[in-house]
Amino acid sequence: MAFEPSQRLVKALGEAYGETVAADWLGGLPSLTQEALERRELACERIMAPGGRSSVVVLVRRPDGTQAALKLVPAEARPDRERAALAHWNGWGAVRLADDLAEPGALLLERLHCEVSLRSLPEPKALLEAAGTVRKLWVEPAEGHPFETVARRTERQSAPMCEAPAELMPLVDAALAARAELVASSPELLLLHGNFRQGKVLGGDRAPWLAVGPDPLVGERAYDLARLVRDRIDDQIATAAGAPATRRRVNRLADSLDVDRERLHGWTLFRAVESGTRALAAGRRQDGEMLLEFASWL
Incomplete structure (x- = not known):
């Protein structure tokens, strides 16, 4: 074939x-x-x-x-x-x-309806549907499960971040400090999607929206929600009120799913800086700079 x-x-x-x-x-x-x-x-x-x-x-x-x-x-x-x-x-x-x-x-x-994801909806409706979908996924993992923990995955991701250019190290240090504090006091161990965002939720027949493409691990809900915060990042970067709008988004998503605001803020920072430095290292300069600008707003 x-x-x-x-x-x-x-x-x-x-x-x-x-x-x-x-x-x-x-x-x-x-x-x-x-x-x-x-x-x-x-x-x-x-x-x-x-x-x-x-x-x-x-x-x-x-x-x-x-x-x-x-x-x-x-x-x-x-x-x-x-x-x-x-x-x-x-x-x-x-x-x-x-x-x-x-x-x-x-x-x-x-x-599923492969061409129809939550990204086809207006932003407020998409976030509402995304929150309702991801909430269902946060369940206790089965005994003897094969998944790694948030602490283990983010430990592996931390080492390459330290190789970022010197001018980025204050942001990297802040992200690593946030991660260290978060893993030291994780409040729960639930099954997480691991890569949840609007594009990973497709239209279905037996349910309006269903998640696809998990990169599963176990840990706290705030880690899973952090990737959703920066969805449609190009739209956020383009607005004059990017920084305050981003902080409001963190608070709104945290409150809607009963997640601690500070923990969501910390994981959003870590995941954005990790993704940004990885993009730069891979030569995806525009993606990396956009992610790091987003991280600087938090």
């Missing part, structure tokens, strides 16, 4: 896992896809384009004629953890697994 991966997928995989790993996975993707289709007796309709930044999604039909989506993911992205999280949620607030075949690198999911 031959197809051309999007350039954003090629770049994102190279940045995340290295160019060699990315090239090897992409090179074997046609055969991996064909094998997954044949094993499940699926008929391919089309490949989603441009698709995700770390996966390929193929829209398919099952032998009984029902629609589904086949998601192909590199092993480095830990699809086993995504499967475990989706199985635990069992369709509550998130896309549902369409089979229980634990095939490495392939997930068969219920078909």
